[in-house]
Amino acid sequence: MAEAAGDGRRLRVDLDIDPSDDWDCPIVSEVPDASDVAVNAVGHECTVDVQPADGDGLVRARGEVSDDCLCRIFQGFGCVPHVRRVEDGTMLVTAYVDDRDTVRDVVGELREVLDHVRLVRLAVVEGPEATEQVTFDLSALTPKQREGLELAVVRGYFDGDRDVGLGELAAELGISKSALSQRLRTAQAKLVTDVFDEIEGAESDSSHG
Incomplete structure (x- = not known):
């Protein structure tokens, strides 16, 4: 794997993720559509704050962190996942990684436990304000x-x-x-x-x- 960048330059990866039917996660079990999700996973437990897309009050739920949990998979590669939205159970997840080897490894492991994982966007970002330098967008295809x-x-x-x-x-x-x-x-x-x-x-x- 390539060494981590030392000048603040990283890759931003956006993934569409469809959980399997038996995937027990409060991110998708509480509401079908969300405009934002905050996850705090510590040890074997997690707390999730879900903002419903219809603007109703914040929903807080707790769950158990298992081997096939989204958070644990990302954390295993030193990444912090950000669930940007949920639409009909499909999550748009953003994470920042050091290199494309990590992108492949994360996607590969996610696909072992989840039904569908689609690479939506890959961008090189640089600096404290995460300015995008190069963007690879699959949505036009x-x-x-x-x-x-x-x-x-x-x-x-x-x-x-x-x-x-x-x-x-x-x-x-x-x-x-x-x-x-x-x-x-x-x-x-x-x-x-x-x-x-x-x-x-x-x-x-x-x-x-």
Whole structure:
């Protein structure tokens, strides 16, 4: 894993997370829609303050922190998750990490215990006010383009020392290598040119600054 940046530069990752039906968490069990959620997890217990999206009074609930809890997974990688909203049970979670290896590891572990985890946005941020330098936004893509590009990013396909090939990714998606290649080219054309190189360059500069 890359060393932590020493100049305040980090990656901001936004994830859409759909919990499984048997996931017992007060973040989603108290209200179906929330405009903000504050979580305080200490040891094996957590306290959650949920602000309903309809503006009704704050809801406070308590729960037990288990191995498949969102907070414990993020904390295991030294990250602090911020649940920005909940819509129909789907959470938008933001966290700041040191490098893309951590993004892949966090997403991979979340997917082992939760139904759906989608990478929505990845941005390089810098300085005390977290000014965004480079943004990788999947929202402009079609569902198939988003699925292919997200898998490629999470699996490290765009990394210089990647150990995953196009054929492996295509097999995981159930499509041909040529179809995936075209899908990735089209998706990248919709994004900022060479955004992956810019993100890697920003991470490299931060680790050597």
